[in-house]
Amino acid sequence: MIKVFGSIKTDNYIPYVPEEDETCDQHCFDSDYCVLTVNNTVECLELSHVDRNNTYLIERGSSGSKVSFKVTLPDNNCPAFNEINYSLTLPSGEILYWNETESGWEWKQCREGWKKFERSDGNTVCMQTFRVDEGITRNASKTECEEIGAKLTGVASVDESEWIHGKLMESEKVTDWYSFWIDGQRQCDSLGNCVTLPDNNCPAFDTIDWTLTLPSGDIKSWNPTELGWEWKECRDGWKKFERDYGRTVCMQTFRVDEGIKRNDSLTKCNEIGTNLTGLVSEEETNWIYEQLREIGEENSYDSYAYWIVEQMLCPNSCYLTNRDGYSLSSYALEHHDYLKEELEKENCMFVYWTPEPTVERIYVTSCETAQGYVCGYRLK
Structure with missing residues (x-):
């Protein structure tokens, strides 16, 4: 006590x-x-x-x-x-x-057995799923929730969605497919105008862009496929890049102001189930530049750099290697420079920023110290 x-x-x-x-x-x-x-x-x-x-x-x-x-x-x-x-x-x-x-x-507290979620808007929400193997209509679901002093709930985050999905997976042996009703419904008038779509109009089916704006403001997308639609999103807070050859890659930068070696960066990324990432486009590189620039200007740093996965190996003649398994491009080879003239047997690459004069460049350097690293993984 x-x-x-x-x-x-x-x-x-x-x-x-x-x-x-x-x-x-x-x-x-x-x-x-x-x-x-x-x-x-x-x-x-x-x-x-x-x-x-x-x-x-x-x-x-x-x-x-x-x-x-x-x-x-x-x-x-x-x-x-x-x-x-x-x-x-x-x-x-x-x-x-x-x-x-x-x-x-x-x-x-939530009721016993209910799951508590702390939402980004400061609200605390308690949820519980209820199986009805014989089936139930949406209106009946609303009534059942209200009878126990609750509401048919909406979903406001990836965590909430994944928890519900886990509950669905517990039911997978009951039938070939399983689903739970949640709150949220397109409200359309008698003329077919649906207020949840652009300009309060219900567009032609082939002009819908299949995006979903979450309460947090994050925009997620359903990807149309030949057979239907695919929900393929990055971890919360990670940046998604659609690459030219049909692969989707998620990236996140990690600051280490006291400095970190390139091999230690590899380990850090692996520990969270990702890779030290490679780069294949100006869009990806500019996204990293923006973060380096923001940190550097905010803290008045002379320079700032993040490790990426590419290396310039020079046992006899030099060649570029990439070991993340999904960055199939010569982009880094075509857009790099050397921080110093002498090349060692193993030379690593980082994305580098310095303010005076402003330099934003991928550099080949020794594998000793940068101020952070970029992890990535391929969405499958």
């Missing part, structure tokens, strides 16, 4: 009169349902985790009344106050959290 000066406003207290020589803290600690208690002179006022629809907010104070709330402490020891993670492990094994706020702590 953690005891602090503070107060909590709620009408959901469970009153309990302690027995002789029993404290409110001890009773709450020993009671599986209790997560918080306040000593109200003659009785204990307790709060329960069982009803997950309730939100409790502890307002921290400096004197006066005290509030005791339950957390699970490591090894039954009391760590330094700023090292507490405010988690509570229930007897069932479920882990719940007190969220630290500017003024105290907040208890805001």
Whole structure:
């Protein structure tokens, strides 16, 4: 239990009169349902985790009344106050959290078994899927959700979509295909005007661009294929490039201000299931230049560079090698320069920026130090 000066406003207290020589803290600690208690002179006022629809907010104070709330402490020891993670492990094994706020702590939990998602707009959403093997209409799904005090939900992130997909995969042996209703519906009037499409009009089928704008503002695309449509998107925050020879590659840059060797960059990319990437176009290179320029100007750096995968190997005569497995192009060979004249046996490439005079170039250099690296992977 953690005891602090503070107060909590709620009408959901469970009153309990302690027995002789029993404290409110001890009773709450020993009671599986209790997560918080306040000593109200003659009785204990307790709060329960069982009803997950309730939100409790502890307002921290400096004197006066005290509030005791339950957390699970490591090894039954009391760590330094700023090292507490405010988690509570229930007897069932479920882990719940007190969220630290500017003024105290907040208890805001999903119903037992429901999945909690923290959205980019600051809202917390709880979700649960429900299988109906015999089938159910969308309107009936809405009614079922409302009957348990919930709503047929929308989806606002890749994490939410992947969680639902995982639930679908659990049902794959039930039938040849499986699907769950979600909220979201094209609203069209009697004339066929659909407000979710450009200019509030429903265009001809062959003129639809198949894009989806998420609440975050990110734009995703369905790719038409010969057989239908394909959903092929990069990890959240990664940049997607469509290459001339039909491959889709996702890239992300990683800053290492203290410097990193080229081989260590390879390892870092491999650890997250990607490769140190190669480059095949001006578009890809300019995207890296923009990030180098932004970091360099913001921090007044003299120069800044990110490793890419290409190497100029020179055992006898020099030749370019690329080992990411998907950058099948001589672009780097045709657009590189040398940072110094002497070539060693292994010379690495980085994308380089310097402000005075402005230089943005792919350079061949020794494999020692750059200020970051570019990871990539091919979407399959």
